[in-house]
Every structure is written in C-alpha cells, then in structure tokens.
Amino acid sequence: xxxxxxxxxxxxxxxxxxxxxxxxxxxxxxxxxxxxxxxxxxxxxxxxxxxxxxxxxxxxxxxxxxxxxxxxxxxxxxxxxxxxxxxxxxxxxxxxxxxxxxxxxxxxxxxxxxxxxxxxxxxxxxxxxxxxxxxxxxxxxxxxxxxxxxxxxxxxxxxxxxxxxxxxxxxxxxxxxxxxxxxxxxxxxxxxxxxxxxxxxxxxxxxxxxxxxxxxxxxxxxxxxxx
Numbered sequence: 361x362x363x364x365x366x367x368x369x370x371x372x373x374x375x376x377x378x379x380x381x382x383x384x385x386x387x388x389x390x391x392x393x394x395x396x397x398x399x400x401x402x403x404x405x406x407x408x409x410x411x412x413x414x415x416x417x418x419x420x421x422x423x424x425x426x427x428x429x430x431x432x433x434x435x436x437x438x439x440x441x442x443x444x445x446x447x448x449x450x451x452x453x454x455x456x457x458x459x460x461x462x463x464x465x466x467x468x469x470x471x472x473x474x475x476x477x478x479x480x481x482x483x484x485x486x487x488x489x490x491x492x493x494x495x496x497x498x499x500x501x502x503x504x505x506x507x508x509x510x511x512x513x514x515x516x517x518x519x520x521x522x523x524x525x526x527x528x529x530x531x532x533x534x535x536x537x538x539x540x541x542x543x544x545x546x547x548x549x550x551x552x553x554x555x556x557x558x559x560x561x562x563x564x565x566x567x568x569x570x571x572x573x574x575x576x577x578x579x580x581x582x583x584x585x586x587x
Contacts, residue, residue: 376486379478380545383493387500387543394504395538398511402531405518412522422526425517429510429530436506436537440499444548450555452495457487462494485556492552493545500543507537 463476479487514530521527 373482373486375478376482376490379475379482379490380493380549383490384543384545387493387496387545390501391504391538391541391543394508395535397508398531398534398538401511401515401534402528405515405527405531406524409518409522409524414523414526415521417521421520422517425513425520425527425530429513429533432506432509432513433533433537436503436510437540439506440503440541443499443502444496446551446555448495449492449548449551452492453488453552453556455488457484457491459487462487462491488556489549489552492548496543496545496548500541503541504538507534507541510534510537 457479459476459479460471462479463472464470465472479490482490511531511534514527514534516527517530518524518527
C-alpha cells in the first residue's frame with residue numbers, strides 16, 4: 361500500500377501530463393494576448409506624444425493617476441490570490457470531478473468528445489488536478505484585466521501629460537503584473553496534491569468500518585453446554 365503523499369507521483373502518467381500541457385497552452389494564449397496588448401499601449405502612446413511638448417498639469421493630477429494605478433495593481437494581486445486560497449483548493453480536491461465541464465472548449469463552449477474520453481480514463485485524483493486549471497481561469501482573467509487597466513491608466517496619463525515618460529512607469533508596472541500572473545500550472549498542481557485526500561487511507565477506513573459492521577450483524581454461535 362502506498363503511504364500518504366508518496367502516491368502523488370504515481371499520478372504522473374503520460375496521458376495526465378499530455379492533458380496538463382494542453383491546459384497550460386490554453387491558458388497561455390490569453391496571457392500572451394494581454395501581455396502583447398500592453399506593448400501596443402506603450403507603442404501607441406509613444407507615437408502620439410512625440411508630436412507634442414509636455415503639458416503643464418495641476419499638481420494633483422500625477423498623484424491622482426498614481427493612486428488609481430496602485431489601487432488597481434494591488435487589486436490585481438490580492439483578488440486572484442484570494443480566489444486561489446488553500447480552502448478553495450482543498451474543497452475542489454474533495455469534490456466530484458465534472459468531466460463535461462473539463463472537456464468544454466474554452467472558446468466555442470462545446471464539449472470535446474475526444475477530450476471527454478481521455479478524461480474518463482484518468483483516475484479521480486488526476487481528474488481533480490486537471491480541474492484545477494478551470495479553478496485558475498477566473499482568477500487569471502481577473503488579474504490580467506486589472507493589470508490591463510493599469511496599462512490603460514498609464515497610457516491615459518501619457519496622453520494627458522503629452523509626455524510618454526509620464527505614464528511609462530505605469531506601463532512597466534503592468535508588464536510586471538502580467539509576469540506575476542503567468543499561469544504556473546505545475547505549481548498549482550503541486551498545491552492540489554498537498555490537499556488531495558489520502559484515498560488509500562480512506563479505502564482502509566471504509567473496509568475497516570465494513571468489517572466492524574459485518575461482525576456486529578453476524579449471529580453469534582450458541583455456546584456448547586459443558587459435559
């Protein structure tokens with residue numbers, strides 16, 4: 361019998377690893393698009409502002425933009441982290457896997473029959489670990505959207521100030537935030553493994569309870585009279 365946590369490595373079947381790579385590639389696509397869009401904001405602001413002389417702004421304008429950018433940056437880190445706290449991962453690792461949800465294409469929203477068949481061949485623990493990529497979807501989208509908002513604030517500040525370098529630090533901050541939000545699927549899977557129930561121990565406990573129940577219900581043999 362495998363000891364607790366030693367059985368986690370047994371989950372590394374080729375099919376499991378292939379599906380995990382597919383899920384990571386699917387998550388990398390929106391991350392790449394959003395990161396590229398920050399570069400576009402930077403290029404556009406540099407092209408527009410080079411035609412003007414820097415504007416003289418009231419003293420409160422720069423602090424106002426920076427407060428907004430820092431609030432959005434803080435939310436971009438805090439809110440996704442809150443959504444991926446240990447209790448939620450633990451609850452997911454003890455839930456029944458929804459294979460049709462896992463086999464749903466993220467863009468077309470259609471169920472992939474081939475993927476559904478592959479998922480059905482995995483163990484319940486493997487299915488839950490693959491399902492963690494679905495748990496990551498909303499926090500990832502939220503974090504990327506907020507970091508994009510930081511980039512838009514930087515772009516707007518550059519246009520208002522007619523100076524690309526006014527909003528440039530905010531654009532850099534948006535890039536750093538996107539680096540923070542890089543979909544680290546392997547790390548998430550390791551967290552899931554730590555929170556998965558020990559199925560061997562659970563089976564042992566169930567068998568033990570069944571034996572005790574059987575012994576209680578089994579009729580006792582009448583004792584023989586002494587000669």
